[in-house]
Amino acid sequence: MKKSILACIFTAFFCTLAISQNLKKDIELKFGPAFKINKKTNLLDIIPLDNGEFITIEVYGRSGNGDFEFIHFNTNMQELNRGRIELKVDDEMHRYEQLIYENGDLYLFTSLGNSKEDYSRLYFQKIDLKTLSTNKIIAQVDEAYSKKGYSPFSLTFSPDKSKMLVYKVNSGDRKEKISYGVKVLDVTSNFTELWKQDLESDYSDELEDIEKIRVSNEGDIYLLSIQYKEKRRAKKDGEANYIYMLKEYSKDGDRVNQFPISLQGEFITDMTIGLNGNNEIVCTGFYSTIGTYGIKGCYYMLLDAKTKTIKKESKKEFSFDFLTANLSERKTKKAEKRKEKGKDIELANYILGDIVLREDGGVIQVAECYYITSTTYTDGNGMRHTSYQHHFDDLIVISISPSGNIDWTRKIRKSQTAPDSYNKYASYHLKVNGDKMYFFHNGNAENLLLGEKEAVKGWTLGKKGCGIITEITSEGYMRNDIFIDVAGYGLITYIRNSTNFDNNEVMFFGSYKKTNKYFKVILPED
Template identity: 30%
Template sequence: MKRVLIALFVLLSFNGYGQNVLDNIEVVFGPSFEVDKRSVPTEFVGSDETGFYMVYSMGKKGFGDNYLYKFGYDLKPLINKDLSVLTGGQKTEADNVFMLKGQLYQINRLIGPNSAMVYLHKIDHETLEAGAGRQIAGMSDTERSASRSNLSVKFSLDSSKIAVVYTLPNKRKDFESFEANVFDSDFNKLWSQTFELPYENRLLDIQDYTLSNDGKLFITARRFYNTRRMKSEGEANYDYLLLSFLESGKIDSLNIQSEGKYLRSMRVDVSENGDVVSAGFYSENSSNGLGGAFYLRINGENGEVVSSSFKRFDIDFHTENMTENKVKRVKKRADQGKNVELPHYFIDEFIAKPDGGVQMIGEKRLEITTYISSGLITVPTTTYYYDDIVVVDIDSEGQIKWAKRVAKKQQTTDDGAVYSSYSASITDNSLAFVFNDHADNLDYDGVGKVARMSKNKSTVVMAATVNSKGEIEKKGLFRRGEAEIKIRPALSQQLNDKEMLLFGHNTVRNQRFVIIKFEQ
């Protein structure tokens, strides 16, 4: 569902980084406020004429119980409410909170030893109280504890259909099973069906779901051969499947031919023209390398393959953001036929374009934990590496139009990487990324050493825009010391096509929002 903030913010602009408007970007600061408990925002839910709504999760890292917060357009909190409700005399937690056709909802599960019932609750916009729930799905007499079930809620592109999907818990060597319930936008059930896949639980990893406007469900999954190993006898020990599920109970399966490559991070979506598109990264050498992009487009009506391709990234992509000496070494290795692939990149966003093309956004991420023993005490240390953002644009025929890496280098220790990564703003014409960076990277042009994100008050909050041609521009927005808060990009949200809501705090309870306005 597209996030839309329907009211204008009337706030004082902040004269950050020397000027208020940096070419086409404006920085607007809201006031500081204090929350009741240690908690952070983890999801933007929606908005109406009275304010906007966010899910807050307890704890510095947001892994605790969930609360719903309502904010006014002065960016101050108005009211909050625990999202747990009593169902059948038992306290249940919210699995999903969303806004549909201007109404707030939450979905809760009542879990018994061998059963789980799914309830839908309307939420009052003023009090944030959840109304009496009605059961919309459920399972009973499961072979194993129903708490092992995974629940997913998916919306079609036009929000006219909603799928509530949950796995059916069973034994590792049993076939993977799940139940799909598809509703219209008023939550009238259109169809419900239980599906059993001809693959063992232990050998199948479901990667992604999507729902078409006509109510068809699609899944990408990774299937292992005989054992859960990424490699066997020097070859990839898995392939990918694109599965479609129909109201009749029919399952159509398409084996995505790997052509001897290691497919990874496969995603799926339905474009505006109804075609099903799936894409991801692949490697020629290992399960974590970044060597190229795979693309598959299927006619949404007859299921025929329209186009399919494997395309390697060129040497310029592999040598972006390197020193000149390192570029020479990498090109020499490439000329010798040696591996020059980039490791540890993951897809975060998968965008199906109206014509069937796609854009993929990802990031290099690596966590390494070491242990130091002294006598009877062992102390772990975890170092987090969050580096370049990768953007790949593929046309409807599977050709790579361009692939770019936005330079950043974020290395921290034992902090959960809470100030690392990035926030993305996605529009039809451009992409924008906001992240914490070092001031030395303000004029970085893609050649040379990338300075590591600093940890002091001179840290710069950077904006990088990528236009439809793959051209990158970077602008410093403000310094950490000027804002009096530390920005947490992964907890920030896109509000609409022109605005991003950044979240930051001084202490965990003392918080502040920042609006970044992108003029199109």
């Protein structure tokens, strides 16, 4: 018995020592003062200002359906002032869309939908940074009210931030052709309208999914969609029953081009696009050889935005070791048997996340394993109840060189299961700092000590909870560390409510029991 106790003590000591040796010595944490929060409010966003100060947005009631409170903090994360803004205007309740800080000014975007008069309206208001109150509405965008009910506006910026695209789907019935309104604004001249157009697809909502929409520095629009043939099914006669279509709408309104994107002999299972500011379109994603849901490898294309010709193209099949990395020995042996039988091995449930366009012309693509499970039970009164769990697991990071070659792929191990109310703690946050990338997520400290074939342990948000940082260099070297934990700091990080400053700082909000603080992670100078 004594030997068992001594062994446990030694094991606990060894684990603590190993973890503490992993702590990153060159990362600094800076904390603001503790404060109380109103249980009736939810933190929506943190907006960094040019001078190192920041604005937070809190909403009363359900997200997007209550009054707002803007709070201004200084560089020491101390409150300077606050202002409350009512979203009920002329007896009509507005919805929050976005808060944007550009060119030293703060803009609030809200919307209003009126089904009786058949319109949806986006309002632009300027926020006074001294009083945190709104001035008069400076602009508005009107669109038809969707027959499916209220649908939000989408706002996106050009690579140089000089143009803003306002976009909204207006179609209702799934069998009707998709219609959407677009409007391009000049950010540098107080959001002056450059051009607008009502567009209609050749496909119905039932046969087309809009994936991404981007606006160029010149004000042209690029829209990526999936188009299905005849029926909404993934395969037909062993071939993909869909294509990825890239559409271009010119700022002059007189040019509409579209061209399909495909990989010879492969299923494209996911794709995203980006604009690099050089009149080039970056396409990255995953492909499969056996279906439309798994991923066997990654691909990259660089298109000339004017000629639509492919300037660079590459793809890379994931190695067996990469596909089975982090799997248990039992699952690895199962995969080996599939391989011996000549069957393909693929990953599943990965969705594309951040795409980073590097200054040297290279690209970083991030993907996350994400899926939802449900549990249904019947209570004593015969009522059925269903609960949903969101799973946020491993990350894949892909590096593409300026020449278009796929240099390396890496996995970040994590396992997060969360109900809807816990999504604020889940997923990841990315900060690019010089030639290094830093990924933040809530995890389990024991994962830092796991062997290659040991199963990843699920996260914990209790006393053993911790925030983990992963550093990846441009060469693909990785190291993992704990950047904050409940035991040492008494905080659990809201990963979803985090933001990057232009320098080497990342702002987080942390809370545990009755303690609430904002804090900064200061990364090494590049």
